[in-house]
Amino acid sequence: MTRFARLFRDGITTFALLALIGLLALKMNNQPEAVKSGAFYAIDGDTLDQRGERLRLLGIDSPEYRQQCERGGSDWPCGRAARDMLVKLLAGGSVDCRGDKRDRYGRLLVTCRMGDTDINGEMVLRGMAVSYGGYAAEQAKAREAKSGLWAGTFERPQDYRREAARVRDDPLGGVVDILKRLTIWD
Incomplete structure (x- = not known):
């Protein structure tokens, strides 16, 4: 057998083994869908707790609990409202909640x-969360109707x-940055 033929054979064998390992890893990582039912406690507008386990509503992002928004020239507690x-x-x-993936916080x-x-x-749809990878049609309706957050101005929750x-x-609170700009510090 020539050197080229051995290298080719070894390359194919290595590729096949790596593919098999990859498929096994995917299979092991394939979690069954979890179904949660019963009583839930709302932490904020997109996070739930059930007996100490945190659940994050998929495809949406709501204001943080302490976040303030503006409506009619005044601040309003949009996070609390969400x-x-x-x-x-x-x-x-x-209520039934279903999911099979976890976010970076578990x-x-x-x-x-x-x-x-x-x-x-x-x-x-009620304007208490923005679409985050899903629910674009509901967001368009809420925005058009000026529901919830869309009735005024708000900072996107991620911002x-x-x-x-x-x-x-x-x-x-940025004091060092201000001092740097006022002086010749670099």
Whole structure:
């Protein structure tokens, strides 16, 4: 057997073994769908707790609990309003939440339903959450109707979290940056 033929054979064998290992890894990582039913506690407008396990509503992003928005020239607690809306939706009957993936914080990503009502979509439709990878049609309807967040101005939840993290990481609130700009520090 020539050197080229051996290299070719070894290459094919290596590729086949890697493909087999990849398929096995996918199979092992393929989690069955988890179904959660019963009582849920709303942490904020897109996070639930059930007996200590956190669940994140898939495809939406709602204001953080302490987030403020603007409506009619005044601040209003949109984060608290989003949580209150989720509490109201959950109180309407028997809720089932289903999901098979987790986010980077270990929360189960779920779609929750109460009968025929998709609670995730309802949060977006009522303007208490923005579409995040899903529910674009519901967001368009909420925006057109000026429902919830769309009745005024608001900072997107992901931008609010990013700014809050920046402020948390800079305990002096940007004082050093201001001093640098006022002086010749580089």
